[in-house]
Amino acid sequence: MTAVEIIDVSPRDGLQIDSRIASVDEKVTLIERLAQSGLRRIEVTSFVHPKFVPQMADATEVLARVTQIPNLQTIALVPNLKGYERARQTEVSEVNWVSAATETFNAKNIGQTKDENFHQFQQMLRLAKEDGKRTAFSIAVSFGCPYEGETDPQAVLDLAERVLATDVDRLMIADTIGIAIPTQIEALMPELVEMTEKAGKELSLHLHDTRGFGVANAYEAYRIGVRSFEASASGIGGCPFAPGAAGNIATEDLAYLFERMQVDTGLQMDRLIEAANVAASLSTKTPLGKMREIYNREKGNDQ
Template sequence: MVSLPQDVTIKEVGPRDGLQNEKTLIDTEAKISLINQLSESGLSYIELTSFVHPKWIPQLKDAVEVAKGIDRKNDLTYAALVPNLKGLERAIEADVDEVSIFMSASETHNQKNINKSIDETYPVLQEVVDGAKQEGKSVRGYISTVFGCPYEGKIDVNQVMSVCDNLFSMGIDELSIGDTIGVANPVQVHNVLSSMKERFDQNHLALHFHDTRGMALANTYVALEHGFRTFDGSLGGLGGCPYAKGASGNVATDDLVHMLTEMGIETGVNLDKLTNTGLAIEKHLDKPLPSKQMELARRM
């Protein structure tokens, strides 16, 4: 039996990565309530929103209002996605704790998502990192399409490593490795993470699995076997990818917490409180959340 971590950190990205892809517009008060309830569940990290231009993501146009309106807890990190210096100004105004930058390992996906080539993206992100650090903020990076791209298929691991190298050289504190369209399988995850561990300190790496094909928990287990201890999750499986038809949301935080708890791995998160929060946000979405835990809760 492989030795698994005794505890892990789950980073909740539902209020940003989840809601940004929901077609039903959620009002500001509902978002604030969602985040406040998540804050009471034992999570140590919540990604609140995104400071991209409102025309790109109308769902998150109230980013500053949401960030300023929540009841903050001192032991919790509140983060937000920031694409450029203009977004950073708003993030600083909102006083987020951590700034997240993002780009793709795939050239085509990067063009579709950011409207820039990979090489054109680096200097823009460097400005954000430098500005955030000057304000005393920690910085997290996201690298998308690590395990596959909707336009280019599988991405060469050397290309992934090159982008990771550049992001770490900017001075980021952590890098989240994304299976953006949910195409990864356990063998592929094993191979990629084996290469990652040889090159980077895995204490500065997180995993961001999507569940399009129901593989996210299996892939999480492989990462646990490799000793990784930080995972992104989205309440109830909220989310998707606007540039990948049919892609579903992140691994559901509630399903992830259930699995880890049953395996004897400490998360610090209260599953009942998570579930109740999911039931509450379902009413605003006017649709059921796709996680197994939420399906079970609706039957009870």
């Protein structure tokens, strides 16, 4: 086991709103490169309705191609029961259910109350258990909501408590719009670390870097005891609900930070940079990551 796990979400979060739609081949190449860098868990796609997210319409096909990659656990985002019906036809290892900490975000983006959505999650959880799939529950807008402003930490803790009382394997706390600052991490995460440890579940943190505080938040969370982070190779992506919101923190920047801290991530920087170059090439957005450019310059890579 590594001291810290980074879960790359670039094939999903990085590519899901890009105006250029990556092909199945391109996605498979990206996922292969990511796996070659040592990543053992990758969120490879999502089972959202193709009408809303055409970029992920090929979810089944991508999964069929990447499940054969050795030592890789695939994760797919699942927004509802219909999405799970598609997911269960695949060999995906883990399904990631997303619900928001605020009612308004849920109403606008899922069309359900938090209670209704949680009820649907429980139905999916039963099916997933039958199917032998791991499950994650992501709490979106855990620090701030585009509609409600700063999120009440108690709303996150209450939802987390309900989630941790279920059979779920992983709780994910997401700063969906990249609004968190380190003091919010310090205020919210210690209790969640304790709760998940007590429940014997995994805890991940999913950060965006809209305001440049992504790495500061990740470091603060590490200091507090968080040991699993979601990040996106080259920092590509954005949030469809916050115009101009930036991508996830860059996988290679986070990996570099931990390498410098002598904290094992199991990742090989050189190969990770190659994967990040592929990710960047599939995105029309300016990648956020800093280390990719530095490595490429040092290596004389033509990027």
